[in-house]
Amino acid sequence: MSCRGGPDAWARCSVRDEKIMTRVHILGTGGTIAGQGATDTSSSYRPGSVMIQQVIDSVPGLDQLAEVTGEQFAQVSSQDMNELLWQGLANRIDELFEAEAADGIVITHGTDTAEETGYFLHLTVKSSRPVVLTGSMRPATSLSADGPLNLYNAVSVAADLEARNRGVMLAINDDLHSARDVTKSSTTDVQTFISPGAGLLGTARLGRIRYYRRPVRRHTLNSIFTAGNEGRLPRVDVLYAHAGMSPDLVRASVSLGTRGIVVAGVGNGNVPGPVVHALREAVEAGVRVVRSARVGNGDVERGVELDDDALGFVVSDQLNPQKSRVLLQLCLAHHLDSSAVQNAFYQY
Template sequence: MKKIKVIEMGGTISGYGKSRLDLKDYISGIYCGEDFLKAMPEIDEIADVSFESFLRVSSTKINSDHWIQLRQKVMSCLFQEDFDGIIITHGTNTLEESAYFLHLTVPTEKPIIFVGAQRPFTALSSDAHLNLLNAIRVAASDEAQNKGVLVLLNDEISSAREVTKTNTYRVEAFQSGQFGYLGFIDPDNKVQFYRQPTRKHTVNSEFSSLDFTELPDVEIVFSYAGATGHLIDHITESKKYSGIITAGTGAGLISPSEIEALKRATDNGLFIVRSSRVGNGRVVPIDSYKDYNFISGDNLLPQKARILLMLSLLKYNSLRDIQTVFDDY
C-alpha cells in the first residue's frame, strides 16, 4: 500500500458553514485530517495516508514566501520521509499558481496532487469529500508518475501548467483550455490518463535544482481599450520590480501608450513578457514589435507567465535566454 502525505493548507475544502446551504460565507481552514478520516473511512482502503497541517493560509494571502516554504516541505516529505506521493489541500483562488510553481521547482517523478473544493466541507452536496478521496487515488496511482504536478477537482485531472479556475462557484470551475484534461476518475474508481505534459517540468526543469530563498518581484498589467500606460510607469519608477507581464488584448497586443511606457521600462532594465488576457492560444513575436525588447509568452496565462519569469530571473539576465525558457516550458 502506497504511503501518501496530505499537506493541509486550508481552503474551502476544510470550510465550515453556518448551515448546509452556506456556500459563500463559510469559514475556511476549520476541518483537518482527523475530520476527513472520520467522515471517509474509505481512505484507509486506498493508501496509508498521513495528514499534516501546514501554513493554513487563505489562498488570497499566498505569496512567493509561502511557495518557497511549501517547496521545502514537499521536498522534505519526498526525500527525507520517503512518501510515495504528496497531496496538497489548497484554497482554489490561487491553487493553480502554487501548483505551477512546484511543477517547475520540485525534482521528483513522484505524484504531487493539488486538490480543493468549490463547496465547503459542511455544505449540502459538498465536493470536498470526493475530491480528496480521488486525489488520494491519483497520488497512489502508478500511472501518475512523472507527469509533473497535477490538479484534481470534479473527477478531472489537469496539468498544473494549463489548468485555471474559470468559474466563481460552480464545481466544474477548473478547466484546461483547448488542451483539455490529462485524465479522469470515473465511477469504477480507476485513474485513467489519456495524455501527458510535453513541456519541461519537475525532474527535467532546470529550476528544480536551484537553491533559493526569495524570488524577484514581477507585476502583471492588464490591457484594455484606451490603456494609458500610467501603471507601467509607476512600476518602473518604483524601482521595486524586475519584470512586467502584460495581459494583452487578442494575440498579446497592447495600446500605443502602453508600448511607450514599456519602452521606458526596458530602458530601465525591466524584462517584459507579452501574454494574453483571452485564455487560449499562443502569443508569438510579430513584426510591429520587433524593435522592442519584448519576450513572447507562448500560451501561458499571465499568472503562470509571471511565475516562469520570476524563476528565469534567478538564472538569466539575457533576453535570448529567457525567451528560450518560455519556448521550452
C-alpha cells in the same frame, strides 16, 4: 489489479491493488475544502477553518487506497498564498521524497490560486513521484460538499504508480489536469477548472483513473528551476490591458522597483501605442517585459503586430498572465537573460 487498453487504445485505467499499499502524505494548506459555514446551505463561510486531520477523517475509504498521513503545512485562504509558501511547499515535498517518507503527495488547496501554486511546484519539485493538488468549490459543512470525493480521487492518483513522470497535477470534480495547463474559469461553478487547448491529462473517479496523455513541456526533474531558500522571489507585476489603457501604471510599476512586468494584453497580447512606448522604456531600464493575453486561450506569438525583437519583449506562448508571472519570477531568480527567458517560455 490494473487494466490497460480496452476499447480506447490510448487510454489506461488503473485500480489500486489491495496487496500493495503505497504511502500518501497529505499537506493541508487551508482553502474552501477546509472551510466552515454557519449552516449547510449558507453561501458565506470561513476558508481554512477545519484542520487537515478532520478533513482526512471525513473521507471514508482512504485507508483502502494507501497508507495516508497528514500534515498541516499552512492554514490560509488561497488568495493569501504567496511565494514564501510556494518555496516552503516545494522544499517540504523534496524533503519528504528524499527521506523516502512518501510515495506520493496530495496538497489540499484553495481553488483561487491553485493553478499558480501547482505551476510553481511543477517547475521546481525534483522528483518523478506524483504530486497532486485538490480542493473544492463548496466548504466542508456545505450541503453536497465536493471536497471529500475530490480528496478521495486525489489520493487514488497520488497512490498510483502510473501517475509518475506526469509532473504536478490537479485532481478535481472527476477530472485530472496538468498544473501547467489548468485554469479556473468560473467564480462558483463546481466544474470550474478547465485546460484550454491542451485538454485533460485524464480522469479520476471513485479511484478509477484514466490517463489520456503526458505533458510535453519540461517539468520537475527536467526543469532547470529550483525553489531556492525561503525568501522573496523577484517582484513581477501583472498589468491588465484595456481600451484606453494609460502608460502611467507601467511607469509606476518600474518606479516601485519591479523586476518584471507581465501584460495581460488584448487579443494576441496587444496594448495601446503609448503603453508600448512605456514598456520599451521599462526594458531599457532593465525590466523584463512579457506579453501575455487576457482572453484565456491561444498562443501569443512573436512579431505579429509588434516588433518584439526591436522592442526587447518576451512573448508568453501559451501561458496565461498569472502563470507567466510564476515562470518569469523563476527566470529572474536564476538570472536568465532575455533570450533565455524567451526560450523558457517555449520550453516550459
